Amino acid sequence: MNERVNGLSETAVKLDRAGLDGMDRAPPQLDRLEREFQTFMREVDEAAAQLRLKAKPIWFGPVKADIDAESALLKDERRKDPPQQEADAKIIQPERLDPSQENGKFAAGSLKSMDADTGPVRAQPQPSGAPKMGEAEKAEGGSSDVFHRRLGPINLADNLQAGIRAVRRNLLVVMGFTLATNVLVLAIPVYLFQISDRVLTSRSTDTLVMLTILIAGAVILNAVLDAIRRFILMRTAVEVAAQLGAPILGAAARASLHSNGREYQTLGDLQQLRSFLVSGTLLSFLDAPLTPLFMLAVFLVHPDLGYIAVVAALLLLVIAFINQKMTASAFHEAGNFQSRANLHLDSMSRNSQIINALAMIPEAVKIWGQDTAGSLKAQVLAQDRNVISASVSKAVRMLAQVAMLGWGAYLSLEGQLTGGMVIAASIIAGRALAPVEGAIEGWHQFIHTRSAYERISVLLKSSPLNFERLKLPRPQGRLDVERLLFVPQGTKRVVLNGVSFTLAAGESLAVIGDSGAGKTTLGKMLVGSLLPTSGNVRLDLMDLRNWDQRQFGENIGYLPQDVQLFPGTIKANIGRMRDDASDEDIYKAARLADVHELISTFAQGYETMVAADGSPLSGGQKQRIALARAFFGNPRLVVLDEPNSNLDGSGDAALLRALSHAKREKITVITITQRPSLLNCVDKILLLSNGTVAMFGVREEVLKALAPLNATNGRPAVASQTPQVA
Structure with missing residues (x-):
């Protein structure tokens, strides 16, 4: 650009020196000079248009109904600070917009997408003609225009549904492995049947070896498949925790503004949910639907033995129903007492200095002990009833096997069954009834997990919608x-x-x-x-x-x-625990709050570690650090x-x-x-x-x-x- 200007200037000087004597030769040179000058001016206009596009515009917010009051306020602001008003008065003219935006047309992907009243506003690539904000604000002392967008979905209940879908999807896979393992479990009774009725009668060593090899392979495969399904359940628990952990904490933080902070205990409910997903109780529940398969196998041996197994299974179901009715209220009461005890424990942790200074430890421990005792009393009552139910169910299962062996022996004496068939039927019936018995023993864990899930569901579904709203211009502070x-x-x-x-x-x-x-x-x-x-x-x-x-x-x-500070360094506390907080912004906040000299007196300076209770800082020092945190980012x-x-x-x-x-x-x-x-x-x-x-x-x-x-x-x-x- 500078070379073009110098060339045009030299040509103009030569023409001026030629004077009137050279007018007969000047017209061609003047025409060329005029063309070059017009080309140069077009380039200047384009450069000016690009500079205007980079200029910071004024964005006007919603118009208030009270026009007179608004006008008076604007006049007052202009009167107070005319230079600032003039400096900010940079307006993008419509005719200078990017060509792709003329006539109401915008380039594809240049707008922000909005899903009416229920959808988020997600920042899309910025149009080439739109003003780029941030640099001008930095020059004025403001923070960058870029801010962190919402860290979760619009509706926190979506995370709950995602977690449920993950559990269902993985449970379907686990059920496939469960079916395979339960079929392979039949290898043992089949092995006993073959040995009793074929190997011992035929005295064939080759048959024994082949049967042993086949059954050993089935047992090994069963162990591998069982391990795989446990691996899947473990990863399912991890996936559920990943899906729900952050949303639960965010929802609890919101809900705690209007409550006593009990919602934070929902994270413990998430731990209960994880524990159940990797427990043997869940495996018993997964094995229970395959009970009819084993019942069918018993019926194939002999219908009488099948009827005995069915009656035993029905008795176990009745016991399970009675157990649920007897333990539900007691477990619920125990959970309420435990929640109160945990809240009191949190209060003791926050007020440990007051408790020690005023010698309130016996009273505080007494209150916690009363709630804990109430929880333990209710748990003991519920567990006693659960143990009774489990013992009765075990007795029913063992009596069923005794009845099958006794009746099977009678049928064997009558020549309707062989000894191997009786033993195999007894083992299969025991395997059919084992999941029901296991479900009864782990019923208390299932009740706790169901209550935990209900609390998680209520918390996430009641949390306000987490819309990512339209990004407005940086506020001025009105x-x-x-x-x-x-x-x-x-x-x-x-x-x-x-x-x-x-x-x-x-x-x-x-x-x-x-x-x-x-x-x-x-x-x-x-x-x-x-x-x-x-x-x-x-x-x-x-x-x-x-x-x-x-x-x-x-x-x-x-x-x-x-005033509360977070565990971490003074630097992290001033920077609001943000990973992207620059040292320049932290230093500026400390200078603005006039706390830099105080921090300089510490041995580690800004890297001084602060505990959860604010130690080693005094009350006044904590307040001044928190003041710097308030001024971080040059707020308006x-x-x-x-x-x-x-x-x-x-x-x-x-x-x-x-x-x-x-x-x-x-x-x-x-x-x-x-x-x-x-x-x-x-x-x-x-x-x-x-x-x-x-x-x-x-x-x-x-x-x-x-x-x-x-x-x-x-x-x-x-x-x-x-x-x-x-």
């Missing part, structure tokens, strides 16, 4: 809260009632109020961890429920009142719930500097606090009283209105810079 109402499920107590306010992008808000006013509940709703009974929380005009959950989470920060909305509850003087100063940094980064910050020191760093203040907005406005106006109230309550009148908050 927050609209509209008439929030929250009534906890199962109660009639109104925690929040009609809470409404609006924050422009980059504004900061302090939420104050008495204990129990609903401040923490409001904070949870602002980050989407708690859904309102009615009302809306909108980020950049879009309701939080309509944001892609992963994208929304990557663009917000949250510091809860009860940050909610801090009592961020200085564990901080000392230096920690408070660092927090104030972090809030100043956030303001310079134009991050919308909501701080829930009881301390007046943080009120100097915010633009607006919201006072909650009994779940309603008692006061909301600019900081100076709210502080001025609060001063007489503080004086009325017996407190000295406060200045705007050092307020005393009720």
